[in-house]
Amino acid sequence: GAAGYSIKEVECLLKEINKCLPLGGKAWDAVAVSYNEWAQRNCVSEHSTKAIRAKYDAITRIEKPTGDGELPAYVELASQIEAAISVKAGTIALDDSEWDN
Numbered sequence: 374g375a376a377g378y379s380i381k382e383v384e385c386l387l388k389e390i391n392k393c394l395p396l397g398g399k400a401w402d403a404v405a406v407s408y409n410e411w412a413q414r415n416c417v418s419e420h421s422t423k424a425i426r427a428k429y430d431a432i433t434r435i436e437k438p439t440g441d442g443e444l445p446a447y448v449e450l451a452s453q454i455e456a457a458i459s460v461k462a463g464t465i466a467l468d469d470s471e472w473d474n
Contacts, residue, residue, distance in 0.1 A: 378428060382418075383447045385411050390429055391454050394461045401426050 378386070389407045393400050405422040412419045420428070432451040437444055 379417070380445075380447065381415075382412070383428070383432065384450075385415075386425060386428065387432075387447055387450050387454060391450075391457070394454070394458050396458065396462055398422075 386404075386408055389404045389411070392407070393404050395401045395404055401422050405420070405425050408425060409419040429451065432448060433455050435444065435448045435451075
């Protein structure tokens with residue numbers, strides 16, 4: 374089966390996503406290229422763009438545990454990245470020349 378991600382791998386993945394704040398397929402491909410370059414240098418498994426995006430989506434869906442449970446730091450980071458991607462998407466939509474009529 375496919376290898377899972379270590380905490381270090383997830384942190385690197387999120388770092389690459391945070392650098393790019395991808396909105397579309399080409400940007401996600403760029404994240405995959407950067408991540409896989411890091412993976413080669415660090416002797417860990419490379420992953421496809423689809424797998425990387427699926428992992429990110431899975432992390433962003435993790436809900437805070439009830440009670441005193443704490444989320445891992447990478448889940449908090451993913452939430453911040455998701456907010457930044459939303460802001461970027463909104464900014465691009467507002468700057469779209471179609472709305473300048």
